[in-house]
Amino acid sequence: MSINTPDTNIILIVDDSPIHLKVLSESLVNAGYEVAVAINGETALKQALYEPPDLILLDIQMPGMDGFETCQQLKAHPSTQAVPIIFMTALADTSSKIKGLKAGAVDYLTKPFQQEEVLARIKVHLQIKDLTQSLLEKNLLLDQLNHKLKHLVLEKDIQLQEADKLSSMGQMMAGITHEINNPLGFVIGNANQVEEFLQDLLTHLQLYQKFYPNPAVPIQNHAEEIDIGFLMADLPEMIASIKQGSLLIKEISTSMRIFAKVDGKNKVLFNIHDGMNSTLLILNHRLKANEHHPEIQVIKKYGKIPEIECFPGQLNQVFMNIIANAIDALEESNQGKTYAEIIASPNQITISTELTPDQTQVLIRIADNGTGIPEEICSQLFNPFFTTKPVGKGTGLGLSISYQIVVDKHQGKLECYSRNGQGTEFVIAIPVHAPKC
Numbered sequence: 197m198s199i200n201t202p203d204t205n206i207i208l209i210v211d212d213s214p215i216h217l218k219v220l221s222e223s224l225v226n227a228g229y230e231v232a233v234a235i236n237g238e239t240a241l242k243q244a245l246y247e248p249p250d251l252i253l254l255d256i257q258m259p260g261m262d263g264f265e266t267c268q269q270l271k272a273h274p275s276t277q278a279v280p281i282i283f284m285t286a287l288a289d290t291s292s293k294i295k296g297l298k299a300g301a302v303d304y305l306t307k308p309f310q311q312e313e314v315l316a317r318i319k320v321h322l323q324i325k326d327l328t329q330s331l332l333e334k335n336l337l338l339d340q341l342n343h344k345l346k347h348l349v350l351e352k353d354i355q356l357q358e359a360d361k362l363s364s365m366g367q368m369m370a371g372i373t374h375e376i377n378n379p380l381g382f383v384i385g386n387a388n389q390v391e392e393f394l395q396d397l398l399t400h401l402q403l404y405q406k407f408y409p410n411p412a413v414p415i416q417n418h419a420e421e422i423d424i425g426f427l428m429a430d431l432p433e434m435i436a437s438i439k440q441g442s443l444l445i446k447e448i449s450t451s452m453r454i455f456a457k458v459d460g461k462n463k464v465l466f467n468i469h470d471g472m473n474s475t476l477l478i479l480n481h482r483l484k485a486n487e488h489h490p491e492i493q494v495i496k497k498y499g500k501i502p503e504i505e506c507f508p509g510q511l512n513q514v515f516m517n518i519i520a521n522a523i524d525a526l527e528e529s530n531q532g533k534t535y536a537e538i539i540a541s542p543n544q545i546t547i548s549t550e551l552t553p554d555q556t557q558v559l560i561r562i563a564d565n566g567t568g569i570p571e572e573i574c575s576q577l578f579n580p581f582f583t584t585k586p587v588g589k590g591t592g593l594g595l596s597i598s599y600q601i602v603v604d605k606h607q608g609k610l611e612c613y614s615r616n617g618q619g620t621e622f623v624i625a626i627p628v629h630a631p632k633c
C-alpha cells in the first residue's frame with residue numbers, strides 16, 4: 197500500500213512471483229512512481245477499490261483468480277473501470293493477447309521485460325489516461341455550457357414570443373374596438389331617435405285611420421300593397437332588435453377592451469370576474485352550439501372576492517389559454533359520440549372563485565369534463581413546446597406562458613388535477629396584494 201501524493205502516479209503491480217514484484221517495484225520506484233503490490237487477483241481487487249491506482253500491471257497466470265478475470269472485475273466496477281491495465285505474461289501467443297485486450301487491457305508486456313520498454317509503455321498509457329480524463333472533463337463542461345445556452349435561448353425565445361403574442365393581440369383588439377366604437381355610437385344614438393320618431397309617425401297614422409277611415413282609392417291600394425297592418429305591428433319590434441343587437445356589440449367591444457388590457461409596468465386593482473366574463477364572451481363562438489357539438493355549458497360559481505393587484509391583460513391571457521384548452525379537450529372527448537349522446541351528458545366548463553380562509557389569496561378553478569390528462573404527461577404540461585395536438589393546432593406554449601405569468605409575474609401558483617377520461621381542473625392562486633419583490 198502506498199501514500200498518494202498529487203503529482204506521483206501510483207502503479208499497482210499484481211504478480212504471484214515475489215521476485216518479479218521486487219524487480220519491477222524497484223525499477224518503477226527508481227523512475228519516480230509510487231508503487232503498490234498485490235500477490236493475487238483477490239487482493240488486487242480489494243486494493244484497487246480501496247484506493248484506485250493510476251495504472252495496473254497485471255500478471256495473467258496466477259493461482260486463484262487469473263489475470264483475465266481480475267481484469268474483467270476491475271472493468272466492471274465504476275471506480276476502477278477507467279484505470280489502464282497492462283497485462284504481463286510469459287505467454288507470447290496471439291490468442292492470449294487477444295483475450296487480454298478483449299477483457300479490457302490497453303496493452304501487453306511479454307516476460308522477460310526490457311526495463312526501458314516497460315517504462316516507456318507505462319509513460320505512454322499514463323499520458324493517454326490523463327488526456328482522456330481531461331477530454332472527458334472538457335466534454336462535461338461543454339455539455340453543461342451547451343445546456344445552459346439552450347436554456348437561455350429558449351427562455352429568451354419564449355419571453356419574446358409571449359411579449360409578441362400579448363402585445364400584437366392587445367394592439368389588434370384595441371384597434372378593432374376603437375374602430376367599432378365610433379360607428380356603434382351612431383347606431384345606438386340613432387336607433388333611440390328612430391324609435392321615438394317612428395312612434396310619433398305611427399300615432400299620426402293611427403289618427404288618420406281613425407278620423408279618415410275611407411281615404412282615396414290610391415291610398416287604400418298602396419296600404420294593401422305594403423300590408424300596412426303588418427308593417428305597423430312589426431316596425432317597433434324591428435327597431436327593438438336593432439337596439440338589442442347594437443347593445444350586444446357594445447358589450448362585446450367593452451369585453452374586448454377589458455380582455456385586451458395592455459398592461460403597464462405596475463400592477464393595478466382588477467375585478468377577476470370582469471376578466472373572466474370578457475374572456476368567455478371572446479370565446480363565445482367556440483362555446484355555442486355548432487355543427488360539431490351542442491352548446492358547451494359554462495357554470496359560473498363566483499364567490500365573494502375582492503379586486504386583486506395584478507396585470508389584468510396577462511391574467512386574461514391565462515384564463516383564455518386554460519379555457520381554450522378545456523374547449524379543445526371537450527371537443528376531443530366528443531369524437532365518436534352522436535349529438536344526442538353529447539346532449540345526454542353535456543360538455544361542461546365550471547369556473548369557480550373563492551378567497552382562501554386567511555384571505556390572502558384568490559383561488560380560481562377552471563374545470564372541464566373532457567378527455568382528462570394521462571398521468572405520465574401531467575409533469576410535462578408546463579414545459580414549453582409540449583403539445584399533444586396536431587401540427588398547426590397547438591404550439592405547446594399556452595400553459596408554459598400561463599405558468600410564467602402566474603408564478604413568475606404574480607408569485608402565485610398554477611396546478612393541474614386530472615383523471616384520465618374524466619376531466620381536468622386547473623387551479624390558479626393569486627395573492628390579493630402583490631408581494632413586494
Ligand SMILES: Nc1ncnc2c1ncn2[C@@H]1O[C@H](COP(=O)(O)OP(=O)(O)OP(=O)(O)O)[C@@H](O)[C@H]1O
Nearest residue numbers: 521522525568583584585590591592593594595620
Ligand atoms: N383541459 C385539458 N384537458 C386535457 N389536456 C389538456 C388540458 N389542458 C392542457 N392539456 C394538455 O396539455 C398540452 C399543453 O397545453 P398548452 O396549452 O401548453 O399547449 P397547446 O394547447 O397544445 O398549444 P397552444 O400553444 O396553442 O396552447 C396540450 O397539448 C394537452 O395535451
Ligand SMILES: [Mg+2]
Nearest residue numbers: 517521594595
Ligand atoms: Mg393551449
